[in-house]
Amino acid sequence: MTGRMFRPSVVGAAIALAASQAHSAGFQLVEHSATGAGRVFAGEAVIADNASVLARNPAAMARFDRISASGALTYIAPDVYVRGNYATDPGGPVNNASLTNNDVVPGAPVPAGYFIQPLNDKWAWGFAMFSNFGLASEFPADYPAGALAGETHLITVNFNPNVSYRINEQWSVGAGFNAVYGDAELKRNFGVAAPDPYSPSNVSASLKGDGWGFGWNIGLMWELNEDHRFGLAYRSKIDVDFEGDYYSDLPEGLIAGPNGPAGTSGQNIPGELTLNLPDMLEFSGYHRLNEKFAVHYSYMWIGWSTFQEIRGTTEEYGTVLQKDEKFSNSYRVGVGGTWYMNPKWELRAGVSFDRTPSRTLPSISIPDNNRWNYGAGATYHWSDHQSFDAGFFFIHGKKGAFVEEEIPFTSKGNAYVISMQYNHSF
Template sequence: MKIRNATLVLAIIAALGSPYALSAGFQLSEHSAAGLGRANAGEAVIADSAAVLANNAAALTRFDSTNISVSAAYLVPKVRVTGNGPDQGVNNQLTNNNVVDNVIVPGLYIASPINDTVFWGIGVFTDFGLATKYPDDYLAGSIGGETRLETVNINPNLAFKLNEQFSAGVGVSAVYGKAKLTRTLGILADAMNADLGTDVFSRTDTAKSLDGQGWGYGFNAGLLWEINPSHRFGLSYRSKVDIDMSGDFSSDVPSTIVQPGQTVSGELTLNLPSIAEFSGYHQITEPFALHYSVVMTGWNVFKEIRATVDGQEVLQKDENFEDSFKYALGGTYFLSPNITLRAGVAYDQTPNVNNVSISLPDSDRLNYSVGASYRFNDSSSIDFGFTFVDAKEGTFTEPLEDGDGNTIVDVPFRSEGDVYIYALQYNHSF
């Protein structure tokens, strides 16, 4: 539906202001509590719990008995988005002080030897997820709304001890994905009513909504080089996964595709990136070890979010992410046979340097981590980890479009926030 009321369009442009830029991403790396406590430094090589298979299948060869780990991380984001234009009244209407929901990220891992040279393991965990929500009557509802993504990776692995120094591992992934994308009309309802000379539309009406789910498949591989008992390196790769989702599409705006109150079948393909990691571990002294990781995430496959109904495009958002790197350095101090202390720091780059979105509010960030483990006996232990994520403040714009996909105005925003992550994990060996 075209908006032909030029006076109202110009008023919106004048109120909302001028352009800037921001970054975003939705990767999760909270696979284990011990890993969280060292800023995930050395995750492809340390192997202090069965959760290592989420980072490097080859490290399964370090287990001489069956090990089970159950973990849960609690993420508490404090993310705020505000308007950044010249009109403070409009800025206040663009403010959301609780953009990202709190979330629990669980994980379950099993690692076990088959014989002296062959090992197996399976993990159920997640590498990607997102939950952002704006009020139903949000002024920029057509670019805010609700964005929710949940993924579960079911990942069986095999590892082989090639000799005393080298191990290799492979695995396959079945990734279940569930997504919900809802956009409301917001200020576009005012423009549409003015265009029609009625009050048919409300700011809370749904402009577009797609609720879908589906499966995607991939693989992972890894190598472990144990130079000696004090020094080792790990290298791993997890392939990209394309999840083909199908679900229900609806809208309160009548069109040739769907009428208000009607639901039709829609499709969306979500391209999840590859992950490559190099890690090192060095026992510097008897009580102290140093470890590190460099992680490259192949975000360049995430070009757009595009949904279709019978081949016709109903939702499209350019993303054009770029590959990003994470650099992590950590230390482990073995205080006693029963108590282990950890700390670490990481610099995590954002992948979104080309396009902007208030539905993915994030930026380059520094992670500061501490953690500890307590061993009850030879068979059981518990890990605790805490990370403070310090995200850079950013200013950016996002285009506000009419019903035909024409840009009316670039809406200016400011994003700021931190994340507090707490994790707990229980480990048991048999």
């Protein structure tokens, strides 16, 4: 590879591309329920209108007086592009071959499920299955920036048992254990930068594996009265240790740079990667102003500074994939309202703002920008024990510019999110 073509050292670059534009800041997922989607998750840690509150605050289980279960399915339809150009020779003119991909992120479903059981007037327990982090990006095999071509996928599932205790009429506490399973794949092709004798679809590096990480969460709820309450919840940071297979079509023993990729002649060898997921602190408030209307709000702090790099290793070669990310701590703030139209129907809406964590080192790997989110939704109460939720929100990302490998890029991402949910109490 010559001139200003992309170097193999950026082979791991797109780990967080998808969700950085399609979901919340970085590659965080907040799409935990259809109820929350309709208010863009403003007030989510304290409203407790169904069992999905478990994704945010275990202390809110104290508000339930009977067994409750909720199941949600959200579909995210992103519209993300990355654009740029490269030169074929050092100092040469810009080539007409464009580093443009107008369909970077595929659509994806996000399921979730929740169960809460009061044990007595003091204690309750519950179990949640949902995802706080995930991504997917797909580039064509002949993408000019070969080291960025290929596919990136990350799926995480949080298995989260919780318990709550009501101290008195105003104060409740809760805690939980988080077992996070992750499945990830990084595959990079040479693209048009393929050296002889390789074709654009040959793999410069691939790392695929799965693993577990463990953490904890706690929550607090303060109820001034039935119409005014506050919630505070915290989730610890989690390191997910992935183990799997690494391979490259490069000749066995060849290391293309200080940070890889390393050649294996297409043979699988054991590989490892640790993904550092951030801790989160959320404060929420809910105020029912009268019989018909309520306002609610949230502020979430996300400790993204824990995510500084992507580093894949093998026992034989050491580091085979490495990319600095240098995330900074970020936040999400939102406000919403609910209209209790009649005993059958509730309508809701909200707006929120996400601050990007990739402010220090923006790159094509994470073309992440600040964004606004606008949502609306409804609940239909079929009976005293059954209800259905629908929610929709639009993510509007700010256009951003950055330089990667001396090449200027621009990126922008919007997304359409629709969610459905069924709730049942016993």
